[in-house]
Amino acid sequence: MAATVFAAQGASVAAVSTTVPAVKEHLGLSATATTVLIVAVALSAGAGSFAGSAAIRRSGPVAAMRGAVLTSAIALLLIGWAPEQATVTAGYLLFGLALGGIDVSANTRATAVEHHYGRSIFASFYAAWSAGGVTAALLTAGTARLGWPPAATLTAQAALVLLLALTLRAHPLPAAPPDPATATGTPPIDLGRGLWIRLAPFGVVLLVAYVVDxxxxxxxxxxxxxxxxxxxxxxxLAYAAYQVGTVTGRSCADHLVRRAGPAAVIRIATLLTAAALAGMAAAPGWPYAVLAAGCVGLGVSALAPLCLASAGRLRPGAAEAVLARLNVFNYLGVITGGAASGILGSAGHFRLAYAVPSALVLVLLLTARSFAPAQGVGGGVARTSPDW
Structure with missing residues (x-):
């Protein structure tokens, strides 16, 4: 089930991201208004993350995931059929809330599954996220080729997300280990004042990764x-290539982590991402930018899964609370990247919007040593297949 939720989230994010130009032209939105809307999505996602954490404590991660995925489909329809700016703004805000809810609930579930298995498998869930993104991006490209309006395209995207939502089934993890991350009905756990300090290295990586993303x-x-x-x-097609790169990278990441360790994977991913962003900034034509975007996806693919998996292990019995806090860095990165790129783009400097993160991402080389070894994740041993 968890992989299906990641795929649904990836599809919905791709649906919103790849239809921005069409929605902008359809409603006559200015570049500034478009930038504000993208930032608003990130802000509302931050609120949705904490709301999702509360929903997990009340109803469990499965119910929280199901409700958030259905809400994201409704938001896609609202964005697509919006007759004017006020309605489309409401649609984007609703989508942000749903996105935050999916983030914390799906990552909490993935943390529990990895804890059960006792080895690195977190990136595999994000491969499903990227696969959903590729599908939705290609759907947007196909409907644009056929001349469909934004309303029809986003209706098709909403149908894809709903189809994935209909496949969700609740299957408890078998033989759950001690301190399950999915426990509900227990008193709140004191996370300690030092948690933010321990989260800082992962937060920096997550922030920069989402600036790039x-x-x-x-x-x-x-x-x-x-x-x-x-x-x-x-x-x-650049978005599609980016997601193809992330699917490829995330499909290999768990194997690389188990063989070389997370610190080495972080360093390799950092250097590849920096080089690919520079290539994207210097692309002489759109086919070159598509290729560079694929390489960016390949490089950045492992960063977020490794951060979330490492953070989830800090407090296995309160993973949803830890991840809700870590998501603050996620959304700061989205806001920073989205706003800065929008401002530079509206001023005619989109190339600079890719050159600057190329230098910024090199900072991540300093954080690599903070990642714990992949061996002994959760201290468990695989017993039976978990809820995928």
Whole structure:
């Protein structure tokens, strides 16, 4: 089930990101208004993350995931059929709330599964996220090629998310280990004042990773369309290539972590991401930018899963509370990347929007030593197949 929720979230994020130019043109939104909307999604996602944490404590992660996925589908319909700016703003805000709820509930469930298995498998869930993103991005490109309006495209995207939601089934983890991350009905656990300090290295990596992710996800379609003169049917291909890169990277990441250790994976991912972003900034045409975006996805793919898995192990019995706090860095990265890229893009400097993160990502080399060894994750041993 958890992998299905990650796929649904990836599809919904791709649906929103790849339809930004079409929605912008359809409603006549200015570049500033578009930037504000993207930042508003991140802000409301932060609120949704803490709301999702409360929902997990009250109803459990499965119910929280199901409700958040259904809400994201409704938000897609609202964005697609919005007749004016006020309605589309409400749609984006609702989507942000749902996104935050999915984040904390799905990551809590994934933490419990990894804790059960006793080895690194977190990146595999994010591979499902990326696969959903590829599917939705290609759907946007296909409907744009056919000349569909934004309402029809986002209706098709909502149908895809709903189809995934209908497959969700509650299957408890077998033989749950001590301190299960999915426990409900227990008193709140004192996380301690030092938690923020322990979260800081992971938070820095997550913040920079989502600066990169937001810059590519939210603005690559616009970058290709406005700066590199790509048609609306070709512009979403950079997002699709980015997600193909993340699928590939995340499919291999767990194996690499088990063989080389998380610190080495962080260093390799950092250098590849920096080089690929520089290539994207210097791309002479949109096909080159598509290729570079794929390499960015390959590099950045392991960063978020490793951060979330490491943070979830800090307090196994209160993973949802820890991850809700870590998500603050996530949304700060989305806000920073989305806003900065939008401002630079509206001023005609989209290339600079990719060159700056290329230098920023090198900071992550300093945090690699903070990642715990992948061996002994949760101290458990695989017994039977968990809820995927």
């Amino acid at each position: 937001s810059t590519v996800s939210a603005w690559s379609t616009v970058y290709l369309h406005q700066t590199l003169a790509a048609a609306l049917s070709a512009a979403p």
